[in-house]
Amino acid sequence: MLKKSLSVLALSALLIMNQGCNTSKETADTSSSALRLIVLDPGHFHADLLQKSTYNDVDSTVYVYAPEGPEVKSYLSKVEKYNSRNESPTNWNEQVYTGADYLEKMLAEKPGNVVVMAGNNKRKTDYIKKSVDAGLHVLADKPMAIDAAGFELLKEAFESAKKNNVLLYDIMTERYEITNTLQKELAKSPEIFGELQKGTLEEPAVSKVSVHHFFKYISGEALVRPAWFFDVSQQGEGIVDVTTHLVDLIQWASFPEQVLSPSDVDIKTTKRWTTNLSPSQFKLVTKLDSYPDFLTSSVKDSTLSVYSNGEINYTLKGVHAQVQVLWNFQAPEGAGDTHYSIMRGSKANLIIRQGAEQKYKPALYIEAVGKDETYAAALEAAFQKVEALYPGISLKKDAKGWQVLVPEKYEVGHEAHFAQVARKYMEYLKDGKLPEWEVPNMITKYHTTTQALQKAK
Template sequence: MLKKILTLSALIALSAMNQGCNTAKETTDVSDKLRLIVLDPGHFHADLLQKTAYDQVDSVVYVYAPDGPEVKAYLAKVDQYNTRAESPTHWKEEIYTGPDYLEKMLADKPGNVLVLAGNNQKKTNYIKKAVDAGLNVLADKPMAIDSEGFELLKEAFDSAEKNNVLLYDIMTERYEITNTLQKELAQQEALFGELQKGTTEQPAISKESVHHFSKIVSGSPLVRPAWFFDTKQQGEGIVDVNTHLVDLIQWAAFPEQVVNPSDVNLISARRWTTDLTPSQFKQVTKLDTYPDYLTSSLKDSTLSVYANGEINYTLKDIHAQVKVLWNFQAPEGAADTHYSIMRGSKANLIIRQGKEQNYKPMLYIEAVGQQEGYNEAMEAAFQKVEAMYPGIELKKNSNGWQVMIPAKYDNGHEAHFGQVASKYMEYLKDGKLPDWEVPNMITKYYTTTEALKMAK
């Protein structure tokens, strides 16, 4: 029997779970609301899905997990959301902890949508068992971290189709406004022209993401589980954060089009480590010693983590490059950063997020050479996008134009989890994903897991 926890922390955890999924799916056994299950939450993304509440989601969330610091941290963060002064959530949690948490969840099946954000080594197996049991799944990335996991993930998608449930991963970066506008502007031929083919030395699309082990989440220092630094459990950087970057390339270069693994040609891939001192490891994990499973990554007490990776490839003959970098801590006033360029025949669309931008992502349009009448045609094309996003405007600079974006569109990374959840709820209500989403997810994980094989 599920143990009902009446503490404030439990209430908050339930509320957080409600935020994760909140749309009824016509093809599942739902009454008028979604009922959420959270399984083995070990990553703070599980909390962020519950930072906001959803009308379509039942306020009771069912949590199954092994007892330990990870589920406690999850509940504490949900409690923080429940008790905040502004727009508090009202989650209630039904919690089961025990070594048989997975079997117990599958036997009880108290909800119809499973939320997964935690240990990536276990995640693909969780996904497969859940869809086999007829559960919809909203999973944090990555859904597969190696070739073996990729093969199991393909089986999971087949099972989801057979059982008429929706399996979807959390691609928050599509909702970052500069990424959204870069994609929309690239569809304006008079402004962007045609996407170039590019070369290995100068790809048509390049994306680079810089992350940090030590960071602040929802106002508090993030405590990471020790397994986060074990690439057998977390996955290497080349298959983790690069999932977002590969997704953005597919989404922006070929919007609402199916791309298949046969459209991918890997050219090169490489991986390298970020090194942590014992004091840095303690700072982010609160542990005094390294667990035994990290011994093979130690040299003279320094922990080397294969957190960095680069992939060069073509997608439908378009040259692309993705790169992820992990540092220990951001410089003063900085945070995680993103760089992106799409090269068009008429203009390049560039996202920069460096010191000059005060570490805020900013989008620029830079014309290619001298083009008669380009300014007028570009401004007319820009107005079509402005109609979709009222308030954006152009500001001339020495290299071209900066797209000025009103603050109302810049809601921050944490809010994007709620946006993904809301979109997933729409799909659940419709009873299907867009036709291109599943094949493109498969192609995305093919790209990252095959790149890992090449890099090794």
């Protein structure tokens, strides 16, 4: 049923828009001044965060298609709070259809030209394929595939997107965290970093560890997660979920703007293990009094075990890399999700730490390799080139090397990164294409994660 009735004027406009979308054009038209968003089955809070900001080139009316239930209600509630906040309120006009045929209805009506997806990952790959088949652009939350069968369907989706001249893209927010950005930039400097080392299985050249928490606060409120988030057949195991970000960062920083392929990947070892939740913890984060039937196979003696942790050791073009994701229930007081990263160069290691010493804020360090007496002067000179790209950053000498000091203007926070990804995607839509390396590297990324899961199981 239609949850929000349209005014006569709005309905007329919608009918006109639908007529335009259902003409002989088989691909989404982005030649007009405004993009028109369709939000499909928003079951994850990342859908809300994409609308925490407004965009000059995006129509304020958003068309939502979803099954009836608490997830779409939660999404709409958060968007309404963004609309009604005192500082920089948004002006989204949500037109919502809820019904069992929501997907078929969206594909038949196509009132917009860009489909946003952030929700149940078991259904997502099918949503992606059917949307690009229908000539719609897709901006999808990660992961776009959670197993080998999903990966095969995703490859078909990329072929269909190419055929229909639409852009399929995933939301890689971690590229916009300033320490990750600067780590990549410094690694491109031969004077500062030298050459990326090959590393070994025991000491990878590139390593990334991400720690997440089931209970957290988003936009100032305690996050309520759907029960299916704890079902790995619907959410995906940790080894194919958060690791998507980590594998992406390794490709992006180690081989910038280079086309990669699955043949460049050699998975060495993998492992997976569970995080255990008590009934009271499950209730706190889901607001449910009991485990739903689909979780009973993961419950023993009232404890829910979730395969949310994983590790992949692999080589990429001969470079040893490691990614590890860990899920705890709740962060220590004053902390949150954390990230550790090291890139080993012939002249220096570039390390991101985010522990208690850093007050749980990511900090980037440069630690020289060896005892080259001329390195400090060479670093100071080469750093000026990076500083020109990011005015205000500076170096601070410490006992181990140098810390890169970053002004607050660059530390916008994780939630703001969603708008940065969206704006970059809109640039690509205007250009009518993604960078040459993006699609093959997305395929390589999901090959890595889904093959690692197969090996781990």
